Amino acid sequence: MTISSSFDNEKPEHNPEPVTIDTFSLLEEVSSPQLVQTGFNPALSRIPTPQTVSVPLDLQVDCVPQWKPRRIPLKCIGLTLPDGMEFVPEQQPKLETSDGVQLKKISPPSPKAAGDSGEQKQKPTRIRPPADALSLQDRLFYLLQPPLESWLAGQELIMPFEPFSYQYEGIAWLFSSQAALLADEMGLGKTMQTITAVRLLLRSGQVRRILLVCPKPLIPNWQREFRTWAEELPVVTVEGNGSRRRMLWQMPGVPILIANYELVTRDLSEMPEDDQPRFDLVVLDEAQRIKNRDSNTAKVARAISRRRSWALTGTPIENRPEELGALFEFMEVVPPRGCPDMRQLSRLADRYILRRTKDLVMKDMPPRIDRDADLPLTDAQTAAYRIAEKEGVIQLNELGDSISVRHVFELVLRLKQICNYDPLTGESAKLERLAADMEEIAASGGKAILFSQWTKTIDWLEPRLKQFNPLVYHGGVPVKKREPILQKFKEDPDAHILLMSYGTGAVGLNLQFAGYVFLFDRWWNPAIEDQAINRAHRIGVRNPVIVTRFISTSTIEERIDRVLREKRELFEAVLGDGDGDGNRSLSLNASEIFGLFDLKARSQDGSRSIGPKCEEQDAA
Amino acid sequence: MSESGQDNQLRLGFLETIEIDGRGRIGGLLVTNHSGRPLEFQCTTPVRPNRTQEILFGESLKPWLLGELIGGTLLNRVSIKPGVVITSDPLLLELRNHTAIPVALAEDEGGADAHQTDSATFSTDTEPNSDDRPVRVGNSLLRFHSGHQADAQSLKSRQHLIPDSADLKEPLERVREALAETVRTVFSR
Structure with missing residues (x-):
């Protein structure tokens, strides 16, 4: 350059x-x-005068490394829960219902109080999804429900009494069950658990229309229990003439219909298929009524269009274990005509039956004290008994191979009646003992219930117990008069004894204010006896219940008692481990009735035992 | 409370996450009415950050993952919007920075100690101010995000809608059980 x-x-x-x-x-x-x-030197020594020129900044960066986090893909699984039935808004707590039942809203125990007492906080009862709920949505529906305690306490659901923990479990179990057999021992509150589970199902939108079928005498009981436990639920009872009933069956917007077995059988079997009502839930109370699967009642019950099937009974097996099969068929957990064997029954029972006994769940409940009153017959009774037995056996023996269970049964009944009282003289060892016991009971202001197999015996007893103001409640009493009789027994301090027949008084009644139960004679089936006893020994009982079984010594009653004791073991076996002889019956069968006597027919080489050879029949 | 429906109702949201072995974390949001009855439930598929995200996010990874990503997605997804979101995980309070809905941490009565332990692990952005007093709602104590202390006042004004007996930690247990069930039923196949 x-x-x-x-x-x-x-x-x-x-x-x-x-x-x-x-x-x-x-x-x-x-x-x-x-x-x-x-x-050039002077130019170098001169101080330069720099000039600034503004240059626009170039914001576009051509080459700068950059990194943006990749959005992690995220999908969702959703579940919208169904709307439940709208309940009446929460109101100021009412003091009483129309029945005079004192109501209180359940409130949880205060944390402070629990801490002070050092008691462990009770584990909340969660609703578990049923084993047959396969879809995730179905399972989540149950899992996301609040614990029953807070559900019942925190919302506008007024409960008159705080349920026991086993009752919470039962409610949760029913709530999540499509098919259920609640077989709690009598007196543990099957009715209350059912009503509360129904209430929650309605509340959560799971069901909208429910049919409850029960024996006719129990309809007032259910109505009363609904008023007590779910006063906000509209309940309609199917009754009246044919056109009114047709209207009730078809009436929309009724969440709960109550009907008795007879009306259900009659109305629905006559109704055209297109008019048949549909239900989300059908509840059969005293479901042993459909134990015979070929009966009209059972067929009609199975034919009702429904999504859930519940059965309630304290005695799921009254006679044979196979009766459970009929209930399972109604619950649609066995195929039509399916006959599960003992092992299958036991497995199905584990899954679909919830049974609790008082011994297990009500440890604080006053005990039931059973005592057998072994009473020798009076002289007149003994004479009458011996004659009747001797003549009867001779007559039976003379029948030879033509003998039937009916012939033996008639003799048994005759002998049992003599054990109650001698028809000629009116002597009765049982009455003497009863009168003695009642003196004591009446003196202390107590109340007793007496059960007999025969209305005739009850009518015979009534005038002989006049000093205790007896009340009579059996099948001969018109239905309308029955409720006032129970009310009087409850309220009249002078009415010390209620005379009932097993058939009418054994089921569904709440008589826990009676501290004494007399079984004047024995029913054929221990389960029925238990039902009878549990009218008195049930939730709410404050004192021990003393149960006296009258057994005439050296008579057929002793032999029947021995057989019945053996029957109890089978009942426990099926609902327990489910092992045993599947052909045995809880009632006395023909062999067992024959076995009460040593019957022999004459033959060429002396005599031989006689009895039924093939099919065994239930006596009761 | 326009988002959550009528003024006389208070929908509650319960947000929880659980870790699935080797598959990341899933979250669930349960919306209930004022007394705990379930109305809607949403849960996410499992989410696991990659190595780059772990390095770049550093300590803020978990609040971002749980609060913004999982919590934000769920909250956007539910059709019934809650009036308040309740959680037991302090990290999920981060969600409050991405939504207008108050987010609260449910604590036990003696939860202060536990809170201190937890707070050591999450970023200062989401750490509740220890001076802030929790609000008692039902029988639970609720603590709010330190950057959104007005939330406490907002909830106090609607506190009467929640029953005194309400246990606000209990629904969180339901969410955890529902998540575990979802994992068993769907993601373990």
């Missing part, structure tokens, strides 16, 4: 001609002592 420069103001001292300078050589010379005077 060459630079040409001329300075007008400065005269060259030594070399006036313009020069051409090699810049690099010049710089070398400037730094050296022999600096060549070129006129």
Whole structure:
């Protein structure tokens, strides 16, 4: 590079001609002592005056590394829960219902109180999905429900009493069951558990229309229990003439219909298929009524269009274990006509039956004290008994192979009646003992219930117990008069004894204010006896219940008692481990009835035992 | 409370997450009425951050993952919007930075100690202010995000809609059980 420069103001001292300078050589010379005077030095010593010029900033960066986090893909699984039935808004707590039942809203125990007492907090009862709920949505529906305690306490559901923990479990179990057999021992509150589970199902929108079928005498009981436990639920009872009943069956917007077995059987079997009502839930109370699967009642019950099937009974096996099969068929957990064997029954029972006994769940409940009153017959009774037995056996023996269970049964009944009282003289060892016991009971202001197999015996007893103001409750009493009788027994302090028949009084009644139960004679089936006893020994009982079984010594009653004790073991076996002889019956069967006597027919070589050869029949 | 329906109702949201071995974390949001009756439930598929995200997010990874990603997705997804979201995980309070709905941490009566332990593990952005007093709702104590202390006041004004007996930690247990059931039923196949 060459630079040409001329300075007008400065005269060259030594070399006036313009020069051409090699810049690099010049710089070398400037730094050296022999600096060549070129006129460039003054320019170097001048202070530069920099000038600023604004330049727009380029925001576009051409090449800068950048990283954006990748959005992690996230999907959702959703479940919208169904709307439940709208309940009446919460109101100020009512003091009483129309029945005079004191109501209170359940409130949880205060944390402080629990801490002070050192008691462990009760584990809340969660609703578990049933084993047959396969879809995730179905399972989540149950899992997401609140614990029953907070559900019942926190919402506008007024409960008159706080349920026991086993009842919470039962409610939760029913709530999540499509098919269920609640077989709690009598007196543990099957009715209350059912009503509360129904209430919650309605509340959560799982069901909208329910049919409850029960024996006719129990309809007032159910109505009363609904008023007590779910006063906000509209309950309609199917009754009246045919056209009214047809209207009730078809009436929309009724969440709960109550009907008795007879009306259900009659109305639904006559109804055209298109008019048949449909239900979300059908509940059969005292479901042993359909134990015979060929009966009209059972057929009609199975034909009802429904999504859930519940059965309630304290005695799921009254006679044979196979009766469970009929209930399972109604519950649609076995195929039509399916006959599960003992092992299958036991497995099905584990899954579909919930049974608790008082011994297990009501440890604080006053005990039931059983005592057998072994009473020798009076002289007149003994004479009558011996004659009847001797003549009867002779007659039976003479029948030979033509003997039937009916012939033996008639003799048994005759002998049992003599054990109650001698028809000729009216003597009765049992009455003497009963009167003695009742003196004591009445003196202490107590109340007793007496059960007999025969209305005739009850009617015979009534005038003989006048001093205790007996009340009579059996099948001969019109239905309308029955409820007032129970009310009187409850309220009248002078009415000390209620005389009932097993058939009418054994089921569904709450008589826990009676502290004494007399079994004047024995029923054929221990389960029925238990039902009878549990009218008194049930939830709410405050004192021990003393059960007295009258057994006439050296008579057929002793033999029947022995057989019945053996029957109990089978009942426990099926609902327990489920092992045993599947053909045995809880009632006395024909063999067992024959076995009560040593019957022999004459033959060429002396005598031989006689009895039924093939099919065994239930006696009761 | 326009988002949650009528003014005389208070929908409650219960948000929880659980870790699935080797598959990441899933979250669930249960919306209930004021007394705990379930109305809607949503849960996510499992989500697991990759290595790059772990490095880049550092300590803020978990609040981002739980609060923004899982919580935000669920809250957007539910059709019934809750008036308040309740959780037992302090990390999920981060959700409050991404929504207008109050988010609260349910604590036990003696939960202060537990809270201190938890707070050591999450970022200062989401750490509740220890000076802030929790609000008692039902029988539970609710603590709010330190950056949104007005939420406490907002909830106090609607506190009467929740029964005194309400246990606000109990529904969280239901959410955890529902998540476990979902894992068993769907994701373990």
